[in-house]
Amino acid sequence: xxxxxxxxxxxxxxxxxxxxxxxxxRPALSGLHLEVPRGSITGLLGPNGAGKTTTLKCIMxxxxxxxxxxxxxxxxxTDARSRRRMGFLPxxxxxxxxxxxxxxxxxxxxxxxxxxxxxRTKTSYVLSLVGMGDExxxxxxxxxxxxxxxxxxxxxxxxxPEFLVLDEPSSGLDPxxxxxxxxxxxxxxxxxxxxxxxxxQLSEIEEVCDGVAIIHKGGNVASGSLDxxxxxxxxxxxxxxxxxxxxxxxxxxxxxxxxxxxMRVVVSKKSLNEALKALMGSGASIxxxxxxxxxxxxxxxxxxxxxxxxxxx
Amino acid sequence: xxxxxxxxxxxxxxxxxRKVFYAILAFTFILILLVPLLPSADIGVQIDLLREASLGLxxxxxxxxxxxxxxxxxxxxxxxxxxYNTLSKPVSRWQYYLGKFTGIVVVVAGALLxxxxxxxxxxxxxxxxxxxxxxxxxxxxxxxxxxxxxxxxLASVFYSPLVCVMLTALxxxxxxxxxxxxxxxxxDSANDPATRAISGVAYYVLPNLERLNINETIAHSExxxxxxxxxLLLLIGLAAAFTAILLFVGGYLFSRRDL
Numbered sequence: 001x002x003x004x005x006x007x008x009x010x011x012x013x014x015x016x017x018x019x020x021x022x023x024x025x026r027p028a029l030s031g032l033h034l035e036v037p038r039g040s041i042t043g044l045l046g047p048n049g050a051g052k053t054t055t056l057k058c059i060m061x062x063x064x065x066x067x068x069x070x071x072x073x074x075x076x077x078t079d080a081r082s083r084r085r086m087g088f089l090p091x092x093x094x095x096x097x098x099x100x101x102x103x104x105x106x107x108x109x110x111x112x113x114x115x116x117x118x119x120r121t122k123t124s125y126v127l128s129l130v131g132m133g134d135e136x137x138x139x140x141x142x143x144x145x146x147x148x149x150x151x152x153x154x155x156x157x158x159x160x161p162e163f164l165v166l167d168e169p170s171s172g173l174d175p176x177x178x179x180x181x182x183x184x185x186x187x188x189x190x191x192x193x194x195x196x197x198x199x200x201q202l203s204e205i206e207e208v209c210d211g212v213a214i215i216h217k218g219g220n221v222a223s224g225s226l227d228x229x230x231x232x233x234x235x236x237x238x239x240x241x242x243x244x245x246x247x248x249x250x251x252x253x254x255x256x257x258x259x260x261x262x263m264r265v266v267v268s269k270k271s272l273n274e275a276l277k278a279l280m281g282s283g284a285s286i287x288x289x290x291x292x293x294x295x296x297x298x299x300x301x302x303x304x305x306x307x308x309x310x311x312x313x
Numbered sequence: 314x315x316x317x318x319x320x321x322x323x324x325x326x327x328x329x330x331r332k333v334f335y336a337i338l339a340f341t342f343i344l345i346l347l348v349p350l351l352p353s354a355d356i357g358v359q360i361d362l363l364r365e366a367s368l369g370l371x372x373x374x375x376x377x378x379x380x381x382x383x384x385x386x387x388x389x390x391x392x393x394x395x396x397y398n399t400l401s402k403p404v405s406r407w408q409y410y411l412g413k414f415t416g417i418v419v420v421v422a423g424a425l426l427x428x429x430x431x432x433x434x435x436x437x438x439x440x441x442x443x444x445x446x447x448x449x450x451x452x453x454x455x456x457x458x459x460x461x462x463x464x465x466x467l468a469s470v471f472y473s474p475l476v477c478v479m480l481t482a483l484x485x486x487x488x489x490x491x492x493x494x495x496x497x498x499x500x501d502s503a504n505d506p507a508t509r510a511i512s513g514v515a516y517y518v519l520p521n522l523e524r525l526n527i528n529e530t531i532a533h534s535e536x537x538x539x540x541x542x543x544x545l546l547l548l549i550g551l552a553a554a555f556t557a558i559l560l561f562v563g564g565y566l567f568s569r570r571d572l
Contacts, residue, residue: 017571060401063571080405088401094393096323098330110319111402155398 006071007163007194008036008059013068015054015218028054029065029218036163036196036211041189043209043226044198045296047304051218052198053091056167059196060088072163084113087161091168091198093152097141101127101151104140105158112159119158126154131180145172153181157188164188164195170204182208206296214303221303230299234269235292238276241285250278266292316404320412321419324386328420333381338424341374342431349439360440365532367432368450372457372528374428375421376485379458382417383465384477387567396572406568414466414560421458425451449540450531456552457525461485463556467563470570487515488522495519520555524548 013032016025029051036042046052057063059070061083070077073085095104102123109119127133130150135143140151149172156164169185170178185195185208199205205212206226213223222229243262252271258264267275272289279286294302328334348366349359390396400409429451437443464484468477487495498504498512525548527540 057397057572060397062397062400064569080403080408082403083401084403086401088397090394090397090401092394093398094395095398096327096395098326107319107323108398108402111316111399111404113315113403152398159402 005038006035007038007073008034008196009071010034010055010059011069011071013055013058013065013070015051015058015063015065027218029058029068031219032068032215033220034213034223036194038194039189039192040210041185041195041197041208043205043212044196044215045202045205045212045300046215046221049217050215052215053167054218055215056088056090056165056196056198059165060086085162087156087159087164089152089156089164089166089169092145092171093148093155095140095148095151097143098139100137100139101132101154102136104151105155108155109158114159122158122160126157129157129184130154131177146174146177149173150177153184162193164193166195167198168200169197170199170201178204202296202300212296214300216304222299226296227293230294230296231291236267236269236272237288237290237292238265238267238279238286239263239288239290240265240279241287244279244282244284250282251275252278316402316408317412317415320399320404320409321416324382324413324416325419325423327386328382328416334378334420334424337374337377337381338427341370341428344370345428345431345435360436360442361533363436363439364432364444364447365529367428367435368447368454368528368532371425371428371432371451372454372526375425375454375458376461378421378424379417379461380465380478380481380485382420383462384469384474384481386413386417387466387469388472388474388477391572400572407564410466410564410567411560414462417462417466418455418459421462422455425455425458447531449545450528452545453525453527453548456548457522459556460488460520460522460525460552460559463559463563467559467566470563470567484519485522488519489526490523491516491519492521492523520551524551 010032013029013034014027015029016027019025032051032055034044034055044052044055054063058065058068059072059077061077061080072082075082077083099107105123105126106119109123114122124133124136127136130153132147132150132154135147140148143151149169153166153169156166170181173181182204185197189195189208189210197205197209209226211223211225212229214221237258240263251265252267252274254268254271255275256266258266265275265279276286276289345367348363348370351362351366387396390399400406429448432447433444461481461484465477465481468480472480495512495516499509499516501509504512527548530540
């Protein structure tokens, strides 16, 4: 990702929350760094209390960090103008229920400085985009959590943002809704929109993100392209043309079957040659040898540790 | 300005969807219509009594509306987290704060206008007297409501609605008794120095809300005193100055508050 234009850059962000009367303050962010390249989807990952939502609130100007700097589109974010090219979906968005989605978006459009005709056009468009076109003129008091989440996405997309900040966008959605959101995010990225996505759902991050920043206890743990991160371990996978167990006794000790069908062997880099010789010596036919790609969950557990992770899925 | 207007309009819409707004209005109208049933309503003073009692009820209505709306709007939006959606748009917190204040004042002004029409029609129908001069009293009630809204909103930046209501009510009471009670407490040499100092600070810092109360004068058709343009301008200046100071402090604190 180096060399790409950066839409968001965060340097040494620090934030403590007051602990109340005669109680120590609680650090939420302790020197966080983050970069989001233009045209990418970057996932912000971390266990509960890692500082994800605090980071997003700092970016959106909802809370004031004690220290650190935030740059948006190359300029330091100091006032409301820096949010002109942005859209934000807060976690579990909530609205005034007496409004209809159309009236709500009209209100947000006015706040975003859009002219009335553009608000009308865009409202219909974004509501259709999130699958709420038929409910545009219904009061929201009977809407489900998933429907409110879609309205939240619609308001984030209303003013044609170049940069979207989404906090748990799939929260409360049914499986079909999650697939629709994933497809929507991919199409937005293909349309040149940059997205910062905070999520508990590792599968969602793994499916849509180009890069990931993992944070824990308010600090950076790892960041970079997802492909680089997940291929970083010193292990290889050997795919076989057909199942075999003939060579098992001759395989090195580090080898293990990755599947129940005995079609894939996982082996350390050091023992790769020895494993290949053993397999070929036993007559097994090798289809492919590649660096092993971990799952994001494996990578995450390796970095954070099981005790620090409360799986949201 | 567009964002301020949008915020103000959202308050008006929100208020029109609150049952408590209609309940307060209806209660006030019913009480006004019941004033002639008061036992002290002797012939000859009935019209003055009706006007004075109606204006008194209107003052209470404006106080209740100002305090309820001013104390609840920010805490409610913070609790419901609708603030996150609105303040993530390219608007400043100052615009939000001023917009909400403007919206509340518009709602109170609308309620006062309706009450004015009710009193006007009631006096006209019952006594055959058309008395548009009462508008001056309702205008000063609105001025006082503006000060109260700015106090309630300032408190609501930090405190829960219940605390805001209590603080604003305390401000209202002290603001109305300061000309008499606080002045005596400050100047009476029999009081200890601390009491005199605290009374003195409160006397000079708090506005004299009783100055904005011209109900009695208007109810008696300005027979004793007349409320002219100069007097009204003075009252506008007084209310505007305190409102501006309180709005500035509240807006500044709100702009620095974590949400």
